[in-house]
Amino acid sequence: MAVISPSGTRESPGTPDTPKQSVRGGRFRGRGRRWIPYAFLLPALALEVIVHFVPIVLGVAMSGLRVTQYQISHWWEAPFTGLGNFGIVLDFDGPTGKSLAQSFFVTLGFTAVVLSGAWIVGMAAALALQRAFRGRGLLRTLFLVPYALPAYTAVITWRFIFQRDNGMLNHLLGQLGLIDSNPFWLIGHNAFWAECVVAIWRMWPFAFLILMAGMQAIPGEVYEASSIDGAGPWRQLQMITLPLLSSVNKVLVLVMFLHTFNDFSTPYILFGGSAPPAGDLISVHIYQSSFATWNFGLGSAMSVLLLLFLAVVSACYLAFTRRTGHES
Amino acid sequence: MNHDTPGYRAFRYVTLTLLSVFVLAPLYVMLASSLKTLPDVQGEFTWFPSSPTIQSFIDIWHTVPLAQYFVNSLIVAVSATVLSVLVAVFASYALSRWKFPGSGSFKSAVLATQMFPGILFLLPLYLLFVYADQNLGTDLVGTRTGLVVTYLTFSLPFAVWMLVGYFDTVPRDLDEAAKVDGAGPLRTLLQIIVPAATPGIVAVCIYAFMTAWGEVLFASVLTDTQSRTLAVGLQAYSTEANVYWNQVMAASLVVSLPVVAGFLLLQRFLITGFTAGAVK
Numbered sequence: 001m002a003v004i005s006p007s008g009t010r011e012s013p014g015t016p017d018t019p020k021q022s023v024r025g026g027r028f029r030g031r032g033r034r035w036i037p038y039a040f041l042l043p044a045l046a047l048e049v050i051v052h053f054v055p056i057v058l059g060v061a062m063s064g065l066r067v068t069q070y071q072i073s074h075w076w077e078a079p080f081t082g083l084g085n086f087g088i089v090l091d092f093d094g095p096t097g098k099s100l101a102q103s104f105f106v107t108l109g110f111t112a113v114v115l116s117g118a119w120i121v122g123m124a125a126a127l128a129l130q131r132a133f134r135g136r137g138l139l140r141t142l143f144l145v146p147y148a149l150p151a152y153t154a155v156i157t158w159r160f161i162f163q164r165d166n167g168m169l170n171h172l173l174g175q176l177g178l179i180d181s182n183p184f185w186l187i188g189h190n191a192f193w194a195e196c197v198v199a200i201w202r203m204w205p206f207a208f209l210i211l212m213a214g215m216q217a218i219p220g221e222v223y224e225a226s227s228i229d230g231a232g233p234w235r236q237l238q239m240i241t242l243p244l245l246s247s248v249n250k251v252l253v254l255v256m257f258l259h260t261f262n263d264f265s266t267p268y269i270l271f272g273g274s275a276p277p278a279g280d281l282i283s284v285h286i287y288q289s290s291f292a293t294w295n296f297g298l299g300s301a302m303s304v305l306l307l308l309f310l311a312v313v314s315a316c317y318l319a320f321t322r323r324t325g326h327e328s
Numbered sequence: 329m330n331h332d333t334p335g336y337r338a339f340r341y342v343t344l345t346l347l348s349v350f351v352l353a354p355l356y357v358m359l360a361s362s363l364k365t366l367p368d369v370q371g372e373f374t375w376f377p378s379s380p381t382i383q384s385f386i387d388i389w390h391t392v393p394l395a396q397y398f399v400n401s402l403i404v405a406v407s408a409t410v411l412s413v414l415v416a417v418f419a420s421y422a423l424s425r426w427k428f429p430g431s432g433s434f435k436s437a438v439l440a441t442q443m444f445p446g447i448l449f450l451l452p453l454y455l456l457f458v459y460a461d462q463n464l465g466t467d468l469v470g471t472r473t474g475l476v477v478t479y480l481t482f483s484l485p486f487a488v489w490m491l492v493g494y495f496d497t498v499p500r501d502l503d504e505a506a507k508v509d510g511a512g513p514l515r516t517l518l519q520i521i522v523p524a525a526t527p528g529i530v531a532v533c534i535y536a537f538m539t540a541w542g543e544v545l546f547a548s549v550l551t552d553t554q555s556r557t558l559a560v561g562l563q564a565y566s567t568e569a570n571v572y573w574n575q576v577m578a579a580s581l582v583v584s585l586p587v588v589a590g591f592l593l594l595q596r597f598l599i600t601g602f603t604a605g606a607v608k
Contacts, residue, residue, distance in 0.1 A: 036513055037422035041434065044419035044484060051481035052441045055452035062452060073462065075455050121347070128343040131332060139344055141592055142351055148591035150542035152559045153580035157354045160361065160573055163373075168357050171373035201350065213599060233336045255442075262445035265544040272566070283447045283545070291549065296451050303448040314443055 056307075063300040072294055085301035096289070100302060102277060103285040110196060110281060111260045117200040118256060122207025126215055127237065140212075147205035151265040158198040159270050162186050186271060191279035199266050203259070207252060214248035215241065250321045254314065261310065282306060362578035369574040384578040388565075391575055396554075397561035398583075404472050404557060405540035408479035412536050413529065415480075416487035421517045423488070424495035425503065435492070438485045446482075446545050453478060454549055470552035478546050483536035490535075494528030495521060530597040534590070541587055558583050 063085050065078040091097040125143055129136055146154060161168045162185035170182040185194045222240055231239065264283040267275045275284055286306070290299030332340075361369050362384055364377040388394050423431055457468035468474035498521055506516040522529065547559045562583065565576045591598070 034428070037426040037428050037431070040418040040422035040513075040517075041431075043415045044488065045434065047415060047481050047484060048438065048441065051453065051478060052444070052449065053437075055449045055456060056444070058452035058456060059448055062455065067455075073458060076459065124343045125347055128340040128347075131336075133340075139348065141595065142348065144592065144595055145355065145588060146351055148538065148588045149584050150538075150559070150587060152542065152544055152562055153358075153584045154354065156562060156576060157358050157580060160577065161354060161357055163573075166370055166373050166573070168353070168373050201354070209599065233333055258443045262447070264446060265542075268544060268548075269563075272563075283445060286447045287450070287545070290451055296455065299447075299451050303445070303451060306445055307448055310443055310445065 059300050060304055062296060063304045065297045065300075067296040068294060072296075075296065078297070081297065085297045086305075089298060089301045089305065096298065099277075099280075100285065100289075103280045103282050106192065106278065106280055107261060107282040110192070110199070110263075110279075111257060113196045114199040114203060114260045114263075115253065115256050117196065118203035118207050118260075119253070121200065121204040122209075122211055125204070125208045126211040127241075129212065130215055143208055144205050146201055147209065149202075151202065152269050154202055155198055155266055155269040158194075158201070159186070159272075162194050162270075186279075187276050189278045191271065191276045195266055195270060195279045195281075198270055199260060199263060202266070203256065207256065210248060210252050211245065214245045218244050254317055257317075258310065258314070358577045358581055361574055362581055364574045366572065366574055369577075384572075384574040385582070387572075388575045388579045388582065391572060392561055392564040392579075394558075394561065394579060394582075397556055397558045400472060400551075400555055401541055401557040401559070404475050404479065405537050407472075407476045408483065408540040409533055409536040411476070412480045412483045412487055413533050416484055416491055416532065417517070417522065417529065420488050420491035420495055421513075421521060423492045425513075435488075438488050441481075442485045442489070449478075450545060450549060453546075457550070469550065470555055472551075472555045474550050475546065475555065475557070478550065479536075479540040479543060482543070483532075483539050486535060486539075487532045490532050491525070491528060494525050498524045527597045527600045530594060531600070534594055534598055538587060538591065 062075075064080055064082060065075070066081045066084070067075045067078040071078045088094060088096050089100055092101050129140055129143075160166075164170060164182050164184050164186075167185070169185060170179065173179045174182070183190060185191070218241065222244075223236055226236055226240060262283055263281060264287070267279055267281045267284045268287070271279060273284075274288070275281065282302075286299050286302045289302065290296050360375065360377060363380040363382065364374075365379060365381060365383070368374070368378050422428075423435060454469070457466075457474055460466040461469050468477070502520045502524065503516055506520050511519065542559060543557075544559045547557045551557060551560060562576065562579055565572045565579065
């Protein structure tokens, strides 16, 4: 979703046929009306400042405070500890740091599985629905349902499916003769995979939607020309579809990465608040560490570290994809 | 267009069958279980209700104050959608039509906030609301207002992001013509740009509404018994002693139906919105 072209296009002389270029520039500029764009932007700016920028600054500041349950209504008077909270959080021998590190690696694995799973499934669906056939519209609608479903109804239904004794999954596996005794899906190591399945179920329609939109933008002539040259569907996928989708994929992967890494609803609802270690994703972990003990200082320190990690990963990713993008 | 090869047909058949089953299984469980009695749903899983009943669809309204949650969710989601899209339309118009000092940094900042984890904002916002309530006399913690303010800016970055791209596709000739007719920027925006960009605006509305309707994290912290939204309220069907799975599933269906129906009715707009605004 390369929504905003990164290069701020300069003033462009009247080229009305290329709207992308011509829209920018001093439309109503000059003659003392410079304030107009700022007036239009002001409400958005004010809201962004209140709900995004102030909290970030406050979050960083709070990571230096020792806020406990006794100060919650007067947290601004909490004692300053400097980098003390970071010391506790990053002490991987201590209980706090150890469980944070564990949760971080669980989240990494979860993100890798869900991201690749959702992309592959979404891509397969987009390819399968690429050409017209009877019932295509119906299937496309059906495939968008998991995306439209509110998170908690989707996840709570999966929670029921994964119930040990009265859930659908164990019943199905039993009927197929794949299991002898009912395993737990929401406790122990299986919890990780249960969580991944739910997240993929919720995420893949988004990949499907974006990839489908990207494929529609590829002109049909390209395929026609290549099939005259004797290219089959598999070769067309390799030579045309995937390369032409690369700019779409670049943004799609980043958006899905951030979304999956920050996923809160899936573990929170699937495990009813307290996730087993194998499924303890970082968002819920920070939430629990903060609100279960009211230790907002530690929670803020963890949040700041999480933000740094995501910023570094995103920056590296963008730098890397931009470079490879120029070469091709 | 070339003809489908047998290999592609087979791939299509297998993929679509598997995916349909994957998508439909939870939806089927939801429906079938909502029609079961409590003993039926608590015992070993069965594919069909032993004695189908719609009793759970009646009980859901009494077990928890579902209607209240519905109203709360509706008020919060509609307010957040209307306000965020309104604010975003103005901001996006400025960003799409003008190049001015600070526009680039604003766009980057908006994009950057998209990537921040919700949990990062939650703790400071909660404490900020506590502070404001105690020192400024506001009423934000545990109220719908607090939630609306939060959700507003959730969907705002995405809305700005999408709408700038969408407005860019509206030809500048139209602005030019409006200017010749003597229209100022405000009239140009409302009479020319907004009508021309309706699919994009509808898409953004759908997205904003769905985000607010389904949000869990902020709703769990920033609401109390009075202002609880569906996202949190649905958890009340699980008590220490009992989980009323038939009612949970019935309530899930009732809660999902309006959004899914609305989404599917408007999906055409969403897909055009994505195509024009997002995939360029």
